[in-house]
Amino acid sequence: MPAQPQPVAGDDLVVHVNGLTKRFGNTLAVDDVSLDVHRSELVVLLGLSGSGKSTLLRCLNGLHASTSGVVDVVGHRVDRASRSELRALRREVGFVFQHFNLVGRISCLENVLLGGLGRLKCARYGALTYPKRMRAEALEHLDRVGLADLAHRRADTLSGGQQQRVAIARTLMQRPTVLLADEPVASLDPENAGVVMDLLFQVCVEEKLTILCTLHQVDLALGWAHRIVGLRSGQKVLDRSTIGLTRDEVMEVYQRVDPDLTTPSTTAVRRR
Numbered sequence: 001m002p003a004q005p006q007p008v009a010g011d012d013l014v015v016h017v018n019g020l021t022k023r024f025g026n027t028l029a030v031d032d033v034s035l036d037v038h039r040s041e042l043v044v045l046l047g048l049s050g051s052g053k054s055t056l057l058r059c060l061n062g063l064h065a066s067t068s069g070v071v072d073v074v075g076h077r078v079d080r081a082s083r084s085e086l087r088a089l090r091r092e093v094g095f096v097f098q099h100f101n102l103v104g105r106i107s108c109l110e111n112v113l114l115g116g117l118g119r120l121k122c123a124r125y126g127a128l129t130y131p132k133r134m135r136a137e138a139l140e141h142l143d144r145v146g147l148a149d150l151a152h153r154r155a156d157t158l159s160g161g162q163q164q165r166v167a168i169a170r171t172l173m174q175r176p177t178v179l180l181a182d183e184p185v186a187s188l189d190p191e192n193a194g195v196v197m198d199l200l201f202q203v204c205v206e207e208k209l210t211i212l213c214t215l216h217q218v219d220l221a222l223g224w225a226h227r228i229v230g231l232r233s234g235q236k237v238l239d240r241s242t243i244g245l246t247r248d249e250v251m252e253v254y255q256r257v258d259p260d261l262t263t264p265s266t267t268a269v270r271r272r
């Protein structure tokens, strides 16, 4: 049996990273980064392409093995976890991808049910083969993301924004403690990007989920994140609450104050 997760220092500390370094051959992707993230906190990682955002996220759920440093997520020491410990960790850590990763030929409901597979002993084929209580739970999650009426539609007939909302419902079905989102709005138009960020913010606050999300849109980060972490060449160069943080201060992560550098959002509205 995998070891039971132990609380990390402080009850609501969910992610603790200390001196994390990740190299790919000669490339230093993440350079001595330390970061603590608490329960119900939405942290956005910003930085130029290649600054190490995705690599940092992937080190948090063991998709990339770290080169050195401590990575503690929900009490699991990811940096030295065995395969069975990584499996246990991944049940608690949901991942939302840029391209949604839904199974296109099956219904939205069945896609959401896939998020609960970790709780079952064997694979299921078809929504009706899942226990009734799980189908009810999956429908609740679809309702939560505003798509209950599309539960029985094939996933590949939905728009990009709708598919990302189904992907979020699937992750909620997993009942995670931490949600990692790698550019979840990069394939969406500004309006849908705002809808998805709003949803992530809601589940963060209402479900007390800890969310780390990479973005390229400074305005969305300022609008929805509790905190912004900026990376440059793998190093952490900014770590600030968004309260009182200005756009120009964030743009320093990119080493220039140039509004054309990032994709502007017409719908970003500061929520707090």
Ligand SMILES: Nc1ncnc2c1ncn2[C@@H]1O[C@H](COP(=O)(O)OP(=O)(O)OP(=O)(O)O)[C@@H](O)[C@H]1O
Binding pocket: 024, 027, 028, 029, 047, 048, 049, 050, 051, 052, 053, 054, 055, 056
């Ligand atoms: N699997 C890999 N093998 C080799 N090098 C890699 C690998 N993954 C990432 N890198 C390198 O690590 C560095 C950081 O990449 P990463 O994808 O983390 O950046 P990023 O900030 O997420 O970029 P983007 O915003 O374009 O997604 C880059 O130089 C990249 O080429």
